[in-house]
Amino acid sequence: MADRIAIRRGTAAEWTSANPILIAGEQGFETDTLKTKIGNGVDAWTTLSYLPGGGLQNVSEDATPSLGGDLDASGNTFNTTSYRQIAAASVTGTHSFDYALGDAQEVTITGDTTFSMIGFPTGNMCDFIIEIVNGGAFTITWPVGTNFAGNVSPGLTAAGKDMLNFHQDEDDALTLFPLVPDVRNA
Numbered sequence: 001m002a003d004r005i006a007i008r009r010g011t012a013a014e015w016t017s018a019n020p021i022l023i024a025g026e027q028g029f030e031t032d033t034l035k036t037k038i039g040n041g042v043d044a045w046t047t048l049s050y051l052p053g054g055g056l057q058n059v060s061e062d063a064t065p066s067l068g069g070d071l072d073a074s075g076n077t078f079n080t081t082s083y084r085q086i087a088a089a090s091v092t093g094t095h096s097f098d099y100a101l102g103d104a105q106e107v108t109i110t111g112d113t114t115f116s117m118i119g120f121p122t123g124n125m126c127d128f129i130i131e132i133v134n135g136g137a138f139t140i141t142w143p144v145g146t147n148f149a150g151n152v153s154p155g156l157t158a159a160g161k162d163m164l165n166f167h168q169d170e171d172d173a174l175t176l177f178p179l180v181p182d183v184r185n186a
Contacts, residue, residue, distance in 0.1 A: 019044045092138075097128055097166070106131040114141040120168050128166040129179070135162055147175040154178045 008022070009029040022028055022039020028048075029036050037048040084102035089095070092111030100119030109132060120126055132140075135156030142153065146166075154176065156162045163179035 015045050019046050097130065099126060099128055103127065104129040106133065108133040109135045109138050112139040116143050117166055117174060122172060123170055125170055126168050130164045130166065132156060132162045132164065134159060142176065143174060145174065147173060149175060149177040
């Protein structure tokens with residue numbers, strides 16, 4: 001059986017009435033105020049300070065949470081813009097998706113097309129979303145070295161839209177993933 005840790009809890013009134021001395025590092029949680037104190041092994045409950053933040057209140061009502069800046073995860077910074085749409089284009093022949101200009105583009109295929117991916121930052125994970133209109137009506141040639149999810153090139157809709165995601169991993173390998181089928185043809 002796995003070990004379980006339980007944090008001492010009670011209402012603010014129960015804590016004040018009992019006024020215990022929590023051992024050093026022991027947590028006490030007020031179930032009605034959602035506030036927490038941590039013991040030092042010396043002071044009684046009523047003399048301890050609450051942890052900063054005042055408890056978790058109205059978390060579900062905050063419709064505009066924000067970080068206040070870039071998020072860093074193990075040295076990788078997430079960009080603060082969530083979606084950089086490149087203008088839609090009608091393409092035939094060759095077309096380059098340029099990550100430096102944005103991370104999403106809709107293209108309407110009007111003839112056989114060869115795609116390339118440029119502007120991806122070297123050694124970084126990143127994604128580029130492509131919405132292809134009528135891609136199954138023509139021959140599509142993907143960038144050399146592209147890996148395919150499930151090792152199969154995606155089948156595209158001849159008269160409709162397909163959403164695809166090019167993912168570059170930290171080794172600069174590109175993998176193409178289908179995102180959603182055209183729901184009009186489902």
